Amino acid sequence: MADLSFPPKRPSGFMSSLGLHRFHWLTLAACATMLIIVLMALAAPLIAPHSPILMNPGQRLQPMSAEHLLGTDALGRDLFSRIVYGARVSLMVGAGAALGALIFGLPIGLISGYFRMLDPFIMRVMDGMMAIPGILFAVALIALVEPSVPTVIIAITIPEIPLVVRLVRARLLSAREEPFVEAAVTMGGTPFSILVRHLLPATVAPLTIQLTYVFAAAILIESALSFLGIGIGAETPTWGNIMASGRLYFAINPWMILWPALVLTLCLLSINIIGDALRDLLDPQHKKRGA
Amino acid sequence: MYGFIFRRLLSALPVVFIIAVIAFLLVHLAPGDPAVAIAGDGASDDQIAAIRRSLGLDQPLPVQFVTWLTSLVQGDFGTSMISRIPVSQLILQRTEPTVVLALYAMTITLLVAVPVGVLAAWKSGEWVDRLVLAMSVIGFSMPVFVIGYLLIGAFGTNLRWFAVQGYKSPGDGLIPFLYTMTLPAITLSTTYIALIARMTRASMIEILGEDFIRTARAKGLQERQVLFGHALRNAAVPIITVIGSGFAMMISGVVITESVFNIPGIGRLVVDAVLGRDYPLIQALIVLTGVLYVAINLLIDIAYAITDPRIRYS
Numbered sequence: 001m002a003d004l005s006f007p008p009k010r011p012s013g014f015m016s017s018l019g020l021h022r023f024h025w026l027t028l029a030a031c032a033t034m035l036i037i038v039l040m041a042l043a044a045p046l047i048a049p050h051s052p053i054l055m056n057p058g059q060r061l062q063p064m065s066a067e068h069l070l071g072t073d074a075l076g077r078d079l080f081s082r083i084v085y086g087a088r089v090s091l092m093v094g095a096g097a098a099l100g101a102l103i104f105g106l107p108i109g110l111i112s113g114y115f116r117m118l119d120p121f122i123m124r125v126m127d128g129m130m131a132i133p134g135i136l137f138a139v140a141l142i143a144l145v146e147p148s149v150p151t152v153i154i155a156i157t158i159p160e161i162p163l164v165v166r167l168v169r170a171r172l173l174s175a176r177e178e179p180f181v182e183a184a185v186t187m188g189g190t191p192f193s194i195l196v197r198h199l200l201p202a203t204v205a206p207l208t209i210q211l212t213y214v215f216a217a218a219i220l221i222e223s224a225l226s227f228l229g230i231g232i233g234a235e236t237p238t239w240g241n242i243m244a245s246g247r248l249y250f251a252i253n254p255w256m257i258l259w260p261a262l263v264l265t266l267c268l269l270s271i272n273i274i275g276d277a278l279r280d281l282l283d284p285q286h287k288k289r290g291a
Numbered sequence: 292m293y294g295f296i297f298r299r300l301l302s303a304l305p306v307v308f309i310i311a312v313i314a315f316l317l318v319h320l321a322p323g324d325p326a327v328a329i330a331g332d333g334a335s336d337d338q339i340a341a342i343r344r345s346l347g348l349d350q351p352l353p354v355q356f357v358t359w360l361t362s363l364v365q366g367d368f369g370t371s372m373i374s375r376i377p378v379s380q381l382i383l384q385r386t387e388p389t390v391v392l393a394l395y396a397m398t399i400t401l402l403v404a405v406p407v408g409v410l411a412a413w414k415s416g417e418w419v420d421r422l423v424l425a426m427s428v429i430g431f432s433m434p435v436f437v438i439g440y441l442l443i444g445a446f447g448t449n450l451r452w453f454a455v456q457g458y459k460s461p462g463d464g465l466i467p468f469l470y471t472m473t474l475p476a477i478t479l480s481t482t483y484i485a486l487i488a489r490m491t492r493a494s495m496i497e498i499l500g501e502d503f504i505r506t507a508r509a510k511g512l513q514e515r516q517v518l519f520g521h522a523l524r525n526a527a528v529p530i531i532t533v534i535g536s537g538f539a540m541m542i543s544g545v546v547i548t549e550s551v552f553n554i555p556g557i558g559r560l561v562v563d564a565v566l567g568r569d570y571p572l573i574q575a576l577i578v579l580t581g582v583l584y585v586a587i588n589l590l591i592d593i594a595y596a597i598t599d600p601r602i603r604y605s
Contacts, residue, residue, distance in 0.1 A: 128309025131581040135543035136561060140317050140573050143565040220434055224543070227436050228550055230565050243436065254444050261437040269432035276428070 023277065030273035037267055041087040048081035052237040061253060070259050073245055082237040083260055089238040090219045090267065093153055097218030098211045100157035101164045106207070108161070109168025114176065114195055123169070126162035134159035135221055142230055152225065152232050156218045167210050168203050175202040205282035212275035216268050223264055239264045295596050303585050310581035311363065314574045315356050363578065369571035373563075378575045382560065388458045389545055389556035395472055396479035396541075404484045405530070408491025409518055415496055423488060430485030435544045439478040439551035446474060456553035475552040479544045483537060490533045494526035501525075528595060535591040538584050 040047060050068070055075040062072040070079040112122040129137075134156070141155040175181065176199060184194050225231030226240025234241055239260040246256030326343040327334070343349050347358060362369070368378035411423035447455035459471040498504065499522055507517045542558075549558035557576070564572040 124305045125309050127306045128313055128581070130539070131306060131310055131584040132313065132577055133539040133542035133580055133584075135546055136577060136580060137317075139546075139561060139565050140314075140577055143568055143573060144318065216432075221543075223434060224436065224547055227434075228547065228562055230562065243440075250440060250443065251448050254440070254448075257440050258444075261434070261440065265429075265433050265437055268434070269429060272428055272432050 026273055027277040030270035030277070033266055033270040034274065037087050037263075037270075038091060040084050041091045044085050044088055048078070048084045050078035050081045052077065052082045052085040053235060054078075061249065063253070064255070071253065071255060073242070073256055074249055075245075077237075079242070079256065079259060082242050083239065083263055085237040086239040086242060086260065087263075087267075089149065089232060089236060090222060090264070092149060093156065093222040094215040094219040094271075096150075096153035097157045097160060098215045100153065101160040101214045102207070102211060104157070105161045105164025106168055106203070109165040109203075110172065110195055110200070112165060113169035113172030114191065114199065119169070122165070126165050129159065130162045132159070134217070135224060138221055138225060139228075139230060142225065147225075147230065147232055149232055149236075152222055153218075156221050160214045160217065163214070164207070164210060167206055171203045171206055172199055175199050209275060209279045209282060212271060212278060216271040216275070219264070219271070220268060292596065296593055299589060299592055299596075303589050306585050307582055310585070311360055311578055312356070314577040314581070315359060317577070318570050318574055319352060319355070359574075368575035368578075371569055371572050373567040373569045373572075378572050381572065382557065382575065382579065385555060385557050385560045387460060387556075388554050389549070389558060391460060392472065392475055392479060392548065392554065392556060393541060393545065395476040396483065396544075399476055400480040400483045400487060403480075404487035405491050405523075407484075408488040408530075409495055409523060411488070411492040412495030412499060413514075413518060415492075415499075420492070423492065427485040427489045430481050431489075433481065435478060435482060435547040436551050438481045439474075439548060442474045442478055443551075458554045458556070475548050475554060478551065479541070479548045482540065482544060486537060486540075487530060487533055491526065491530050494529045495522055498522045498526045528599070531591055531594070535588045538587050539580075542580050 044052075055077055056072070057075070059068070059072050061074055062068050064071045068078050068080065070083070072078055073082070108122060112119045112126075137159045138152075138155040141158070142151060145151045181194060181198055184198050189198075222231060222238065223240035223243070226238045227244045229244055231240055232238055234245070242260040243257045246253070246260075249256055326339050326346065326348055330339045330342055340349075347355055350358070359369075366379065368382075370376070371378050371381050374381065407423055411420040414420050443455045446452045453474045454471040455474065457471055459467045461468045495518075504517060504522060507521045508514075512521075545556065546558035546561050548554070549556045550562055553559075560572070561576055563569070564576060
């Protein structure tokens with residue numbers, strides 16, 4: 001049954017003119033945070049007051065000041081500038097992994113869900129891939145190739161593919177039982193046209209939700225890899241690398257770790273909140289179940 | 292019953308085989324020659340060729356795979372390229388800290404997550420519930436190393452309540468053990484607590500809406516009995532499933548936690564193996580964690596079948 005209390009009150013004011021009154025303030029705050037981080041990444045050269053890689057031995061381990069907003073690290077690099085530039089890598093890795101998981105996961109899922117003969121084989125391979133912890137998979141791949149932004153994206157994407165495949169397949173298995181698919185078959189639709197025109201749209205909503213979480217997971221794993229010292233090279237400013245370089249000095253100046261940690265956590269939190277909001281919006285059944 | 296277990300075991304075999312194939316291909320199909328990497332810079336072609344021969348890398352891929360798999364099945368994981376110790380021995384040396392850490396973290400998780408999840412479901416929609424939901428989203432979004440350093444900063448360097456690195460086994464006495472291992476265990480369990488509390492809440496809310504709960508309340512059972520006796524038992528299946536599928540997540544957490552707290556366990560071994568490009572060790576670790584994941588989920592499935600006959604027949 002439709003929830004009659006929704007929308008709760010007459011919209012008014014600026015927010016409603018944009019249609020924003022329908023969303024929880026937390027969702028809006030999350031979107032605003034992500035917007036800021038995206039802008040930070042795009043306009044990094046304009047925002048950052050210093051070069052993120054320029055070492056300045058005379059300015060080592062400076063506290064916060066007007067000159068260095070968040071202080072400097074052990075090599076005299078400006079922390080604020082490094083964090084601003086770090087947003088570029090994180091967003092690139094997140095977007096790259098989400099896109100990669102979509103490009104590979106969607107076709108494989110469609111094939112597995114529609115052509116039942118291939119299904120057992122594909123699903124066993126996916127089960128096998130899922131049994132290997134994502135970080136271990138990524139770590140092993142990176143051990144074999146030189147870590148760079150593209151290789152890290154690939155290493156993070158591959159373990160995410162089975163999740164997308166399973167989701168698409170599951171959605172397809174229930175969608176193909178629908179009468180409209182039967183009707184399309186009766187009318188002589190080719191498997192390809194049925195897949196693309198009738199079954200593909202059914203996967204859009206769950207995929208959108210899933211890819212938001214892939215986006216967050218990729219950013220998380222990238223920062224973890226950098227933090228462990230096995231990710232993108234230490235000279236590239238990434239949030240994980242900044243934290244890794246602050247480890248030795250944690251007792252002296254914990255902010256070298258805490259600032260990037262705060263930005264990273266805020267970023268992940270925002271993506272997860274947006275993901276939850278998308279799920280409530282696109283999958284009302286889920287909300288009704290109380291999850 | 293035995294039929295179900297047998298069928299379930301049979302269905303796990305291809306998955307284990309695929310894990311072995313992936314672990315094998317990962318090392319052999321990746322660009323870059325392991326022999327060159329081992330030989331290091333400035334090695335002559337002859338030296339590289341000799342290393343390639345000694346590793347069997349000059350054989351065709353399928354032959355290499357069969358050789359490797361055969362010795363794997365016999366429990367021979369090869370020899371570490373760095374320390375020249377059998378890989379199995381190397382892994383065994385590092386197992387105890389990881390298992391202890393994981394069990395401690397799991398204990399904390401269950402003690403916190405399940406009651407909190409039940410409470411949130413019971414007070415569904417009220418402020419307690421919203422607080423639990425908010426905390427679980429935050430807890431889930433915090434990277435493990437961020438949690439680790441926050442805890443180190445607060446309870447280690449500032450308050451000095453706990454040690455910030457190293458490992459003590461429970462055999463070293465309860466106080467040293469708790470002193471050293473509590474921060475790592477909390478660090479490792481936070482993500483898990485967030486996940487399981489949320490799952491418990493969702494599952495409990497669904498069950499609490501069922502007719503038999505109304506019946507239980509109507510016949511005058513105490514709320515505690517309704518919640519933990521009737522509802523939680525029926526809500527347990529999805530919760531246990533999450534514990535099983537979250538195992539992979541736990542491994543990632545272990546790698547990072549052990550690195551933050553300097554614990555000589557499997558997680559540190561993973562990082563060392565990667566930094567040293569120790570291929571046999573990497574392969575063995577992938578196969579072992581993969582198989583462990585399959586085994587844990589297998590056991591959980593069998594546990595369901597024993598407790599709930601409906602699962603056995605579907």
